[in-house]
Amino acid sequence: MFTPFVPRSNLPAPPCSHRVFGPLFTLYEWQINQTLGEQNAIISDIDAGSDVANEKMRRVVRRTGRLNKKSGWKEPALFISWTTISAVIDGNRLFLGVKGETLTLVEEARARFGGSLRDCIVWGFYRRNAYNAVGLRVASTNNYLGQNSWGNFTCSATKMGTNEEWEVDDETKMASVGTQLLSSSAGWGAGAYVSLNCAAMEKDSVNDWAKCAFRTKPDKMNESETNRFYLEFVDYSPPFDPDSK
Secondary structure, three states: OOOOOOOOOOOOOOOOOOOOOOOOOOOHHHHHHHHHHHHHHHHHHOOOOHHHHHHHHHHHHHHHHHHHHOOOOOOOOEEEEEEEEEEEOOOOEEEEEEEEEEEEEEEHHOEEEEOEEHHHHHHEEEEEEOOOEEEEOOOOEEEEEOOOOOOOOEEEOOOOHHHHOOOOOOOHOOOOOEEOEEEOOOOEEEEEEEEEEEOOOOEEEEOOOEEEEEEEOOOOOOOOHHHHHEEEEOOOOOOOOOOOO
């Protein structure tokens, strides 16, 4: 028999065995019940126009998408455009790039070589529409930006898994007013916003790039320059087929 909906506050602990409450009650069903309970509570908050409620709703959509992927359904990532990712620190525009698998910041004067954008600072912008997930794939190595098993941000994944999913603000304003970047995998899957940790940056004086460090925060950050990223779609001749997965 299907287990009826139980409010979150009264939810039982997840079963130790899939047979505890019958063959149809599984840990996955328990997680879906928990998510639906959160969604019902959040809808009431949204009616009041709460920004906090909107953040909670995004978290529920994010969690539902991750559960769907665990159940076996995976929406393919759709290539949208090539983009650069930059930030303005102390009046200087710096581009997010990659050296090997390490994230770097490149000065604007070094962003081009022979009039063309360097491969290491150009990113493929991908989207999974079902739950607003974004993927960022660097042109120089064909790898995705995300978290590794230690929780560090690198560019080493060859496929866009759940650890390589991001969220942005209004895509139409990413180039003009910037966006905050949310890593969907951070915070044990609840998601967390990232900002540049300037104190942890290591400058390479010879090659004019700095090792980039991120820090995370579960809630949206204030409007300081270290946590605004500018994503600008650009014309670019790729070294690989952007539709290849």
